[in-house]
Structures are given as structure tokens and as C-alpha cells.
């Protein structure tokens with residue numbers, strides 16, 4: 001049972017603060033992904049767990065133990081990096097078993113442990129090879145095996161697959177997922193790739209500029225982003241975010257004369273806001289149908305099974321996922337609509353504003369959870 005707890009964790013390099021106070025708890029056996037743009041402090045946070053960076057302020061606990069003052073080797077963490085740095089002159093078996101040898105484990109026991117781990121990641125046929133004679137994916141497997149062989153309490157991954165091609169990355173992802181299922185070791189995985197994050201994570205910690213923006217299950221952060229940043233960061237293509245203001249009747253005014261009528265504006269009269277709608281929630285509508293938004297096609301991106309329609313709605317950009325096939329040349333007038341429950345509202349501070357519709361949706365999500373639980 002190994003939890004990881006962050007209590008107001010801060011990091012400064014010299015005088016420069018880069019992590020501004022992180023509070024979070026990772027459950028035993030959980031697979032948590034830290035996701036955020038380059039430079040937001042993901043690696044720094046991970047390295048503070050491992051003991052490779054000092055914690056400037058606050059506490060990190062592994063299980064019940066405050067680890068701030070512990071040496072890296074006393075923390076029971078194994079780390080897998082993007083640059084896996086294998087020993088080039090040692091065979092795969094020796095690379096995997098090296099840490100055990102250093103720790104003084106007898107040869108027979110070591111051999112058995114290496115073989116077991118190599119089997120679990122499909123490296124058994126390559127045990128006598130040198131790393132130079134392996135593919136990128138196989139080398140990354142050796143790096144994982146090397147981390148696993150020490151039977152750590154915690155696995156830490158820092159963008160381990162970013163050197164691999166797209167197809168191999170997908171394959172390694174399911175491998176990591178399977179290993180986690182089999183071993184059940186508490187794991188923290190850093191990436192800036194949202195697809196990787198969404199597919200791997202039990203829960204996500206989404207960071208921005210040294211702060212946690214949101215912690216939640218993948219479906220939670222997708223359906224109920226806590227901030228404009230998360231709304232924009234999660235989902236591809238990104239959520240439509242329209243800047244404007246609610247008038248006295250709660251109608252959303254945007255761009256040059258654009259009006260969006262919905263219940264989302266109830267109680268928000270006179271407030272500036274950002275209205276968010278996912279492209280996959282935007283539908284084509286008949287002109288003149290209730291609440292339809294008039295727009296003009298800018299261009300279309302074909303995706304195969306569907307296409308993205310980039311349109312201009314009174315000066316605001318609106319992207320829709322469309323399954324139609326009729327040509328939509330630039331300048332074509334179109335109409336769009338979206339369901340009340342698909343509207344997200346963010347205030348001037350960038351934080352989410354709950355509306356009646358969004359509360360109702362969360363209730364539905366919660367009910368779903370209690371059914372599946």
C-alpha cells in the first residue's frame with residue numbers, strides 16, 4: 001500500500017519559483033498522469049518525488065513517511081526516462097540485472113529475477129544482445145525491465161515514449177497499462193501528450209505554470225473542465241471558446257452582433273464571460289430553427305470518417321465536427337446549434353462558472369458512476 005501525498009510543495013531554482021504550492025494525493029496502486037505544457041513543472045514535481053531535486057517548501061510523503069530528507073535510494077522509487085541510457089557494452093540481461101548485482105544479490109537469484117521480468121515485457125529472446133542491436137521500442141522495454149527488477153514501491157515515468165514513433169508509442173502505452181494492471185504498483189507518468197494522458201490515466205493532474213489546474217478522471221476533466229485553460233488544453237480539436245458578455249436577459253453577445261440564446265446565462269446578466277462548446281457538440285441546423293447560429297464557412301479539414309468545418313460566426317471562430325459529405329466551399333452560409341448541456345461558461349478569472357445545465361450534467365455523470373461502481 002503506497003500512497004504519495006503532496007502538501008503545499010514548492011520548488012525554487014535559486015530565487016526563481018517554478019512550482020508554487022502543489023497539494024495532491026495519489027492513491028495506492030493508482031496510475032496518475034501529470035499533464036501540462038512544456039515548462040509547467042511536470043519533471044520538477046516527479047524529480048522531487050524521486051529525490052533528484054530538493055523540495056524547497058512543503059512536504060512529500062510516500063506512504064506515511066515524509067521523504068524530504070531521504071536519499072533517492074531510500075525512497076523505493078524506480079524512474080524511467082525518455083533517454084534511457086543503457087550500458088552499451090553490457091547485454092540486455094546484464095543491463096536489467098545490474099542494480100541487483102550492485103545490491104549484492106546472489107547470481108542464481110538474480111538470474112531468475114531478470115528472466116521473470118524480461119518475460120513480462122517480451123524481452124526473453126534478446127537477453128544476450130547488446131543494446132546497440134535493439135530497436136527503440138526494445139531499448140525502452142529494457143529500461144522498463146531495469147526499473148521493474150528492483151520491485152519498487154513507486155514507478156515514475158518522465159515522457160518515456162517521446163523518442164518513439166507514433167505507432168510504437170501506442171503499443172508501449174498498452175504495455176505499460178498491462179504491466180500496471182499485473183503489478184499494481186503506484187505509478188506517476190509525466191507527459192505533455194493529452195492522448196497519451198487520457199488513455200493511460202486513472203486520474204490526471206493538469207498543471208499550468210507551476211500550479212495545479214485540475215485533478216480528475218479523464219472523463220471528468222473532459223466533461224467538466226475546471227478552467228478555461230483545461231477546456232482549451234484537453235480535447236482535439238480544442239473546445240470553441242467565444243469571448244463575450246451576457247446582456248440583461250442572459251443572451252450571450254459576442255463578436256460583431258453575434259447572439260447566443262440559452263439558459264446558461266441565467267443569473268449571469270451583465271457579466272463578461274467565455275462560452276465554451278466542444279466541436280463534437282456543434283451540429284449543423286436548418287436556417288431559422290430555434291436558436292440556430294448563422295455562420296460562414298472559412299475552410300474544411302477532411303478527417304476521413306468526419307470533417308472539421310471552420311466557420312465564422314459574427315466574427316467569432318466556430319469549429320464543428322461534421323459527418324456530411326456535400327461540398328462546403330469557403331463562403332457557404334451555414335447554421336449551427338448545440339445542446340444546452342454542452343455549454344461551458346468561464347468567468348473573467350478563467351475559472352468555470354457552474355450553470356443549471358452543467359450541474360444537471362454532473363448529476364448525470366455521478367449517477368453513471370454509481371451504476372458502474
Ligand SMILES: Nc1ncnc2c1ncn2[C@@H]1O[C@H](COP(=O)(O)OP(=O)(O)OP(=O)(O)O)[C@@H](O)[C@H]1O
Pocket residue numbers: 013018036037038039040041042043044045192
Ligand atoms: N536546474 C534548473 N535551474 C533553473 N531552472 C530550471 C531548472 N530545471 C528546470 N527549470 C525551470 O523550471 C521550470 C519547470 O521545468 P520542468 O523541467 O519541470 O518542466 P516540464 O513541465 O517538465 O517541461 P517539458 O514538458 O518541456 O519537459 C521551467 O521553467 C524550467 O526552465
Ligand SMILES: [Mg+2]
Pocket residue numbers: 042043044
Ligand atoms: Mg519535463
